Amino acid sequence: MGKITNEELLNSLNAKFEGLFTVVGEPFGLLTIDTTRDHIIDVLTFLKTDAALQFIYLTDITAIHYPEQEKQIGVIYHLHSLVNNVRIRIKVFLVDGDLHIPTATTIWNGANWMERETYDFFGVIFDGHPDLRRILNVDDMTAFPMRREFPLEDPNRVDKKDYFFGR
Amino acid sequence: MSDIQIVGAPAGVEGAGFFATSLDKAVGLARANSLWPLPFATSCCGIEFMATMASHYDLSRFGAERLSFSPRQADLLMVMGTIAKKMGPVLRQVYLQMAEPRWVMAVGACASSGGIFDTYSVLQGIDEIIPVDVYVPGCPPRPEAIIDGFMNIQELVKTESLRRRNTPEYQKLLASYGIQ
Numbered sequence A: 001m002g003k004i005t006n007e008e009l010l011n012s013l014n015a016k017f018e019g020l021f022t023v024v025g026e027p028f029g030l031l032t033i034d035t036t037r038d039h040i041i042d043v044l045t046f047l048k049t050d051a052a053l054q055f056i057y058l059t060d061i062t063a064i065h066y067p068e069q070e071k072q073i074g075v076i077y078h079l080h081s082l083v084n085n086v087r088i089r090i091k092v093f094l095v096d097g098d099l100h101i102p103t104a105t106t107i108w109n110g111a112n113w114m115e116r117e118t119y120d121f122f123g124v125i126f127d128g129h130p131d132l133r134r135i136l137n138v139d140d141m142t143a144f145p146m147r148r149e150f151p152l153e154d155p156n157r158v159d160k161k162d163y164f165f166g167r
Numbered sequence B: 001m002s003d004i005q006i007v008g009a010p011a012g013v014e015g016a017g018f019f020a021t022s023l024d025k026a027v028g029l030a031r032a033n034s035l036w037p038l039p040f041a042t043s044c045c046g047i048e049f050m051a052t053m054a055s056h057y058d059l060s061r062f063g064a065e066r067l068s069f070s071p072r073q074a075d076l077l078m079v080m081g082t083i084a085k086k087m088g089p090v091l092r093q094v095y096l097q098m099a100e101p102r103w104v105m106a107v108g109a110c111a112s113s114g115g116i117f118d119t120y121s122v123l124q125g126i127d128e129i130i131p132v133d134v135y136v137p138g139c140p141p142r143p144e145a146i147i148d149g150f151m152n153i154q155e156l157v158k159t160e161s162l163r164r165r166n167t168p169e170y171q172k173l174l175a176s177y178g179i180q
Helices: A005-018 A040-049 A111-122 B023-032 B044-053 B088-097 B108-113 B144-160 B167-177
Strands: A022-025 A031-037 A055-066 A073-081 A086-094 A099-100 A126-129 B011-013 B018-020 B037-041 B077-082 B105-106 B134-136
Touching: A005 A031, A005 A040, A005 A086, A040 A073, A040 A086, A040 A099, A055 A111, A086 A099, A086 B167, A111 A126, B023 B144, B037 B044, B037 B088, B044 B077, B044 B105, B044 B144, B077 B088, B077 B108, B105 B108, B105 B144, B108 B134, B134 B144
Parallel strands: A031 A086, A099 A126, B037 B077, B077 B105, B105 B134
Antiparallel strands: A022 A031, A055 A073, A073 A086, B011 B018
């Protein structure tokens, strides 16, 4: 099996989802597209089940926070076609305060923990997820620590106060 | 002439055929030279502790060769490594399971103060959740430093009153951590 090019990949996507996604670019040869939460499950299902493409492997689900954007939180899916040796990245940007997106656990069981992690760190709510609770942080944590407004440093730290250094 | 060193006798009254000292001192001497450490090793300081226990540095010279992996039989809790906040309740439970008298040694920068991990997910020093007797600095500390910390623990143990857990200071200390 040979590698399929990004152009062929884009043609297959355009045939099915013309106008429902935008191409962000191809950094380091990795095709990156932007879509909306209404179409994300259709796009993922198509990429996985299409006989030619076969993006059967979900590498990762994560998120990113851009406080200066109107749609602040981006959920990012990385797919890998093991058969064709090609990868794709799909982004969905959401408005803070309405962080709902349909779950991908209906397509890949492996999405379960990835979505829990994304919820844990960014507060993205995956509708339909079977068990959406924190996975890495302590259960009683109230914040979502990877958001930009969250202070990275622990407030209980005492030995780095300025007066120890004459500041 | 044997080169085996044995620990000296505590202060007391000596005469022909008898030696008198206080029970506190005799018990302290016995305790100090037969401490059973519980190694709570989570990261690189644990590797240094392995070197400390091994033949070159040989912690058994101090009567501590019997590691207790059950907190019930341990006298000394040696916390070596980064304690994440999620690990905090586990460490606290291990401490609670230890029987009196018990001592705690925080080995390395992370256990003492959080070290380089000044972040939301890491406990900024185990003294936030349990009382600590001796802190060993270093990142990680060399085995000599761990032995020095251990000898400081021994000094504490020797001079400890027989029933420390009944003293008001100790009970106040534990109460400040919400223990008992």
